[in-house]
Amino acid sequence: MYVHVNAATSADGKLSTRERRQVRISGDEDFARVDRLRAEYDGVLVGVGTVVADDPSLVRHDEAHRVAERGPDPTPPARVVADTRLRTPADAAILEGDPVTYLLHGETASAERRETLSAAGATLVPAGSGNDRVEFPAAFDALETHGVESLLVEGGGEVIFSLFEHDLVDRLSVFVGGTVIGGRQAPTLVDGRGFVDGFPELELEGVERLDEGVVLTWAVR
Ligand SMILES: NC(=O)C1=CN([C@@H]2O[C@H](COP(=O)(O)OP(=O)(O)OC[C@H]3O[C@@H](n4cnc5c(N)ncnc54)[C@H](OP(=O)(O)O)[C@@H]3O)[C@@H](O)[C@H]2O)C=CC1
Numbered sequence: 093m094y095v096h097v098n099a100a101t102s103a104d105g106k107l108s109t110r111e112r113r114q115v116r117i118s119g120d121e122d123f124a125r126v127d128r129l130r131a132e133y134d135g136v137l138v139g140v141g142t143v144v145a146d147d148p149s150l151v152r153h154d155e156a157h158r159v160a161e162r163g164p165d166p167t168p169p170a171r172v173v174a175d176t177r178l179r180t181p182a183d184a185a186i187l188e189g190d191p192v193t194y195l196l197h198g199e200t201a202s203a204e205r206r207e208t209l210s211a212a213g214a215t216l217v218p219a220g221s222g223n224d225r226v227e228f229p230a231a232f233d234a235l236e237t238h239g240v241e242s243l244l245v246e247g248g249g250e251v252i253f254s255l256f257e258h259d260l261v262d263r264l265s266v267f268v269g270g271t272v273i274g275g276r277q278a279p280t281l282v283d284g285r286g287f288v289d290g291f292p293e294l295e296l297e298g299v300e301r302l303d304e305g306v307v308l309t310w311a312v313r
């Protein structure tokens with residue numbers, strides 16, 4: 093699986109507020125860049141924390157760019173959610189519309205949630221044992237059997253940490269916008285328990301000024 097993590101942070105590295113309410117950090121130029129990126133990948137992944145906080149649909153992408161990349165009538169990027177216990181609400185926007193939605197889940201997801209979300213149109217992908225969260229290496233192997241071989245990961249910070257922890261990230265791009273959010277409880281780009289050693293090493297590939305901010309792109313060594 094090729095994994096590209098992309099997100100937008102405030103100048104102080106926050107993804108949103110301490111209330112975990114969605115903040116529009118990107119401007120129009122950066123959202124257009126994200127639409128082009130979405131068009132380049134087989135799927136777009138977020139954690140269930142982002143689904144609950146933002147209720148994203150993850151449908152929007154640059155269709156002309158996708159046609160240019162993949163030829164006429166391409167399938168739209170799949171939506172993927174890491175959701176151990178299947179907390180995604182049955183009326184979530186991510187389950188509406190045409191693109192397939194894969195819910196990666198663990199063994200602790202109840203039969204009732206499995207039935208409810210299958211009936212709501214989700215494709216369930218078991219990938220976790222015992223009480224553990226979604227095990228990304230196994231989940232990505234399973235997604236590849238569905239033809240999903242590249243992912244744009246849009247957040248949030250918990251999921252991004254897990255992916256770095258498992259050495260699964262190939263590329264990282266961050267739009268750093270001209271705003272300050274602050275707050276020690278506010279989510280940052282990479283949360284989880286954090287690293288104390290063995291920090292992932294990044295090689296700077298690009299610096300681009302957009303809107304009132306800058307896009308930094310790194311390859312992960
Ligand atoms: N500015 C930006 O670009 C973006 C901002 N955001 C913001 O980020 C916040 C949400 O981020 P965050 O709270 O970190 O939530 P995440 O979207 O990272 O989701 C985290 C949840 O995913 C589930 N999960 C399943 N498997 C794993 C795993 N292996 N590792 C980690 N998590 C796993 C867990 O819930 P469970 O145990 O129930 O499965 C966990 O609590 C919101 O405020 C949102 O607005 C989000 C995306 C982009």
Ligand SMILES: Nc1nc(O)c(N)c(N[C@@H]2O[C@H](COP(=O)(O)O)[C@@H](O)[C@H]2O)n1
Pocket residue numbers: 099100114115116117118122123126138142146147148149150151152246247267
């Ligand atoms: N690139 C970017 N800039 C921001 O300012 C943002 N708040 C986000 N958030 C991400 O975009 C998702 C919403 O997508 P749709 O509206 O469904 O297209 C949201 O869930 C975050 O992942 N991203």
